[in-house]
Amino acid sequence: MNYSGPGHIVFVQVCILSSLLFFSGYAWAEDITLKVSESSLAAAAETAPVTDAGAGEDIWEDDGSWDEEWDVSPTIADPLEPLNRLFFHFNDKLYYWLLKPVARTYAAILPVELRISIGNFFDNLQAPGRAVNSLLQGEIKDSSIEVARFVLNSTAGIYGFGDFAGDVLELRSSEEDTGQTLGYYGMGGVFYIVWPFLGPSNVRDSLGKMGDAYLHPIILIDVDWEVTVGLWTLDRVNYTSLTLGDYELFTETALDPYTAVKDAYQQYREGQIKK
Amino acid sequence: MRRHIKYIGKIAASLLLALVILVNGEKTPALANDALAQLQESVDAILEILQSEELRTPERKKERNQRVLDVVNKMFDFREMARSSLGPTWNTLTLEEQERFVELFKNLVEQRYIGKIDSFDNQKVVYQKQLIKGDKAMIYTDIVDKDLEVPIIYKLQEIEGKWLIYDMKIENVSLIVNYRRDFESIIRKEQFAGLITKITEQLEKSETQN
Numbered sequence: 001m002n003y004s005g006p007g008h009i010v011f012v013q014v015c016i017l018s019s020l021l022f023f024s025g026y027a028w029a030e031d032i033t034l035k036v037s038e039s040s041l042a043a044a045a046e047t048a049p050v051t052d053a054g055a056g057e058d059i060w061e062d063d064g065s066w067d068e069e070w071d072v073s074p075t076i077a078d079p080l081e082p083l084n085r086l087f088f089h090f091n092d093k094l095y096y097w098l099l100k101p102v103a104r105t106y107a108a109i110l111p112v113e114l115r116i117s118i119g120n121f122f123d124n125l126q127a128p129g130r131a132v133n134s135l136l137q138g139e140i141k142d143s144s145i146e147v148a149r150f151v152l153n154s155t156a157g158i159y160g161f162g163d164f165a166g167d168v169l170e171l172r173s174s175e176e177d178t179g180q181t182l183g184y185y186g187m188g189g190v191f192y193i194v195w196p197f198l199g200p201s202n203v204r205d206s207l208g209k210m211g212d213a214y215l216h217p218i219i220l221i222d223v224d225w226e227v228t229v230g231l232w233t234l235d236r237v238n239y240t241s242l243t244l245g246d247y248e249l250f251t252e253t254a255l256d257p258y259t260a261v262k263d264a265y266q267q268y269r270e271g272q273i274k275k
Numbered sequence: 276m277r278r279h280i281k282y283i284g285k286i287a288a289s290l291l292l293a294l295v296i297l298v299n300g301e302k303t304p305a306l307a308n309d310a311l312a313q314l315q316e317s318v319d320a321i322l323e324i325l326q327s328e329e330l331r332t333p334e335r336k337k338e339r340n341q342r343v344l345d346v347v348n349k350m351f352d353f354r355e356m357a358r359s360s361l362g363p364t365w366n367t368l369t370l371e372e373q374e375r376f377v378e379l380f381k382n383l384v385e386q387r388y389i390g391k392i393d394s395f396d397n398q399k400v401v402y403q404k405q406l407i408k409g410d411k412a413m414i415y416t417d418i419v420d421k422d423l424e425v426p427i428i429y430k431l432q433e434i435e436g437k438w439l440i441y442d443m444k445i446e447n448v449s450l451i452v453n454y455r456r457d458f459e460s461i462i463r464k465e466q467f468a469g470l471i472t473k474i475t476e477q478l479e480k481s482e483t484q485n
Binding site for chain 2: 072075242243245249250253254255256259260262263264267268270271272
């Protein structure tokens with residue numbers, strides 16, 4: 001990489017912006033701790049309906065918001081359904097025949113604390129992307145918290161293996177991504193897509209994934225694609241080892257698993273965008 | 276490094292514990308008619324069954340599940356849930372058909388959520404806030420499982436002094452909406468009769484597995 005000329009200036013600007021965000025993010029730490037204990041106390045101590053000011057918070061700004069949060073938009077279009085069902089079936093078999101047995105063996109070898117730390121490590125690498133996307137959505141506070149989380153967890157959290165910022169300082173991730181930013185600016189899902197290996201998605205979130213890839217720190221180091229795929233697989237196996245049983249329980253108790261997963265994906269993403 | 280991680284884990288655990296204790300400590304009989312108090316009471320009852328060492332033996336698994344279900348049955352308004360999951364078809368049914376469907380629906384929900392009971396391992400429930408409007412309430416909670424936080428929002432309605440759950444959102448996914456779309460996809464091709472057959476088969480499938 002060459003840091004001369006305009007590139008150098010951009011680099012310095014990014015550094016200044018990041019440190020500003022870091023310090024403002026860190027400043028939220030104490031505030032948030034207070035808020036958490038206050039709100040849980042308030043929730044328990046409140047006898048009267050919480051409709052009046054106080055613990056009611058922002059949701060009570062107007063009457064229309066009561067059910068709004070529960071509203072769900074119509075089912076997403078699915079012009080590729082035959083193909084999608086094929087890939088759903090493929091991914092399902094992939095889970096039972098490969099991912100699950102591997103994740104089980106993996107879980108038997110590595111203790112759960114270590115697997116949680118590995119999960120933290122991969123999660124921490126997505127913090128820069130989350131910071132950028134929070135900023136793009138005008139959430140300066142969330143963005144600064146992401147930057148603070150990234151800096152603190154990469155150092156005090158030891159390369160991101162520990163969630164120091166979350167566990168000790170109560171700095172919680174906002175979990176934004178590029179797909180949500182596109183949604184924030186009004187883009188709908190367009191239509192449903194099931195990718196082989198990657199699973200459920202839609203047009204918006206597929207574009208979003210490409211954006212996320214550009215915001216991932218791994219692009220700063222020159223690695224072969226095999227390494228990227230290997231790391232992605234490890235992340236996936238590690239995550240599966242921590243959530244074994246959830247996929248089976250949901251799909252095996254649905255009448256039409258394809259439809260149930262499609263809807264769950266749509267609702268889950270819409271909820272994330274609304275936040 | 277391991278020590279460091281454990282240390283952080285301990286801080287987190289004690290913080291959470293403190294929250295739970297704070298919330299529970301504030302509970303007084305005066306709150307008996309409160310939606311949150313009623314939900315907490317039921318959740319505490321379930322946690323007590325799940326944490327009981329005596330009930331953990333394989334021979335008593337059935338009894339343990341049954342005791343949890345007894346509490347669950349008193350928390351949910353299964354008739355209302357079945358009605359809204361089925362959508363417009365509900366009104367075309369006779370009273371007997373409706374009752375049969377409610378029973379099947381209840382078993383279907385139990386099948387999905389009872390499976391989670393076996394994997395219970397000291398998860399914590401943190402109550403965030405409750406919103407009340409007339410006879411409706413929303414309660415925001417987090418289940419803390421290992422290092423994952425799962426947000427669950429309950430929607431309750433007060434019926435004769437009792438708050439009953441009629442929908443819940445786990446990770447933003449509404450249980451009712453999800454079942455409605457699942458049922459719709461079957462009804463579209465095989466009508467209501469086909470739906471009944473599918474649910475019956477689905478319930479038999481798990482019985483042979485157990």
